[in-house]
Amino acid sequence: MKLEAQWIVGFVDGEGCFHVGINPHKEMTTGYQVLPEFTVVQHKRDIKVLHALKSYFGCGVVRTNHGDRMAYRVRGIKHLIEIIIPFFMNHSLKTEKNIDFKKFRHVLLEMEKGNHLTSEGVEEIRRIASQMNRGRLR
């Protein structure tokens, strides 16, 4: 299955999610680990679409999400910064999800500067992340 960039934008406008997790982590100096991820969830019957996304981007994994739902997921910071973010900068999302994407990008730029390794940086990222996915229904 061959995907076109605009199909991906439309599909992600519908089904994609940009999320930043901030989890307690004893081994980090700040006490927290920042975990950004880009995911697209589908019923397992459409797993071939998730694999097509993985092939298109050349990064990420296809995993069980829960129950009979599967997810295409990119967590690697390098892949997010070098592949996923440039793609959605070049091909803008058309829904309000673009606002989440911009906040997601902001967090990744902070991480690129290493700010997620300082307490002040984690607090700034927490502030940005708290404004994401507001009122989303899934």
Next chain:
Amino acid sequence: MKLEAQWIVGFVDGEGCFHVGINPHKEMTTGYQVLPEFTVVQHKRDIKVLHALKSYFGCGVVRTNHGDRMAYRVRGIKHLIEIIIPFFMNHSLKTEKNIDFKKFRHVLLEMEKGNHLTSEGVEEIRRIASQMNRGRLR
């Protein structure tokens, strides 16, 4: 907002629905009215995307779905046959939703021949419609 065909295909692969309602109706000879509809539902914050779909296709309406969700909806048989179906014939859906689309098209072709006005036709349409949207989560 200007939409490209492939963006629409991707968005409908995620968010669109092809549905055939068969409702009791006293004034129809068969006792039933067949109501095909194509819908795309979004939170009201993305109403501009629904209006962009309406502009692109030049048919249909944008209405409240329920609560804070809005729907772009095409019910007119002429618009479905002359605009919506040819669009998705020329630009194939990539998910399993394409199977629903083909059944939806089958129903519309039956209706174009007037078969929904006979009891046998309604039964055939009921058989096709019963195989649509199976296991869909929304």
